[in-house]
Amino acid sequence: MSARSETLLWVAQRASAGLLALCVTVHLATILYAVQGGLTGAEILGRTRGNPAWAAFYTMFVLAAAVHAPIGLRTVLAEWFGWRGRARDFALIAFAVVLAGLGLRAVSTVFA
Amino acid sequence: MSATLRVKVWRGGADGAFQEFEVPRRESQTVLDVVTHIQRALDPTLAYRYACRVGMCGSCAMTVNGAARWTCRTHVDKVANKGELTIAPLRNLPVIRDLVTDMREFFDKWARAAGQFRGARTRADDFARVSPQSAERVQADAAIECIGCAVCYASCDVLARLPEYLGPAALNRAWTLVNDVRDAAQAERLRAVAGDAGSLSCHTHMSCTERCPKNISPTAGIAGLKRAVARAALAGEL
Numbered sequence: 304m305s306a307r308s309e310t311l312l313w314v315a316q317r318a319s320a321g322l323l324a325l326c327v328t329v330h331l332a333t334i335l336y337a338v339q340g341g342l343t344g345a346e347i348l349g350r351t352r353g354n355p356a357w358a359a360f361y362t363m364f365v366l367a368a369a370v371h372a373p374i375g376l377r378t379v380l381a382e383w384f385g386w387r388g389r390a391r392d393f394a395l396i397a398f399a400v401v402l403a404g405l406g407l408r409a410v411s412t413v414f415a
Numbered sequence: 416m417s418a419t420l421r422v423k424v425w426r427g428g429a430d431g432a433f434q435e436f437e438v439p440r441r442e443s444q445t446v447l448d449v450v451t452h453i454q455r456a457l458d459p460t461l462a463y464r465y466a467c468r469v470g471m472c473g474s475c476a477m478t479v480n481g482a483a484r485w486t487c488r489t490h491v492d493k494v495a496n497k498g499e500l501t502i503a504p505l506r507n508l509p510v511i512r513d514l515v516t517d518m519r520e521f522f523d524k525w526a527r528a529a530g531q532f533r534g535a536r537t538r539a540d541d542f543a544r545v546s547p548q549s550a551e552r553v554q555a556d557a558a559i560e561c562i563g564c565a566v567c568y569a570s571c572d573v574l575a576r577l578p579e580y581l582g583p584a585a586l587n588r589a590w591t592l593v594n595d596v597r598d599a600a601q602a603e604r605l606r607a608v609a610g611d612a613g614s615l616s617c618h619t620h621m622s623c624t625e626r627c628p629k630n631i632s633p634t635a636g637i638a639g640l641k642r643a644v645a646r647a648a649l650a651g652e653l
Contacts, residue, residue, distance in 0.1 A: 304611070306605075306606045306607075306609035306610045306613070306644075306648075306653055307609070307648050307651075307653040309609060309610055309611055309615060310609045310615065310644050310645060310647075310648035310653055311648050311649075313615045313641070313645065314645050314648065314649065317645075378616070381577070381611075382573075382576040382577050383576070387611075
């Protein structure tokens with residue numbers, strides 16, 4: 304992979320880390336707040352369904368995770384297992400698609 | 416202060432073993448004094464490397480009680496553990512024999528990191544004027560006193576996992592040149608330090624900064640390189 308592509312991946316990982324820091328903070332704070340009223344499926348869905356702002360927030364959360372995790376895993380695979388090259392990168396693209404797919408499916412179920 | 420030191424010294428190449436010596440304890444004794452005593456008085460076949468003895472040449476670094484150190488400026492007082500010293504060759508470098516490592520790869524990486532100055536002026540041009548207070552010069556000053564001892568290289572945990580990683584010393588050198596306003600090979604240098612084995616692989620463990628005998632912070636320089644390559648990549652200049 305070219306030096307530029309490597310660097311852009313690095314930038315994408317740092318940028319997504321910044322988003323994730325924000326998302327995780329909001330996510331945890333919301334849980335702490337919401338759990339005070341008791342924690343039932345119906346109660347959660349009552350709050351989330353049909354709320355476009357939360358849907359947009361969690362869509363961003365899912366996409367940031369789908370960008371961030373595979374890039375970090377890419378380094379782990381290289382440094383711990385010596386796995387480099389195109390096969391690894393295609394496997395990680397597939398991993399990113401699975402992460403994004405499962406996450407967006409969850410978002411659509413909880414918020415739609 | 417006890418009368419003698421018990422010193423375990425690595426003997427052999429990659430496959431070897433520690434050999435134990437008893438060395439007389441002296442006032443203001445350095446680890447290099449200990450190794451020299453062994454070679455001159457106890458076993459002349461011991462291989463080790465030194466030159467200046469005053470912390471300038473960078474040739475006497477070894478692993479002393481688990482940590483890479485410049486042995487000529489390391490007092491036994493500071494590192495001996497209950498009168499014991501364990502002295503081994505530097506990590507992350509192939510061992511030639513005993514305490515001598517093959518440093519070719521270490522220095523080849525300086526070249527791979529585009530560590531040579533490339534000027535654009537000729538002798539017909541006037542001197543370049545660089546203010547000592549300029550931001551670039553201040554950054555270069557903080558990094559420029561490297562003696563090439565490879566203590567940082569031996570202390571780097573990334574190198575233990577990623578042998579092709581350029582390492583702290585070569586990247587620190589590149590950082591001094593990135594801040595050299597006279598240098599005309601900046602794009603090429605950033606490409607050299609941006610790749611798979613370059614600055615972006617640094618995990619910021621800071622072992623290099625912790626161990627550098629010249630109190631340089633290669634970690635800070637590598638962070639500067641990360642910012643520089645990121646800016647260049649986003650601007651399409653990489």
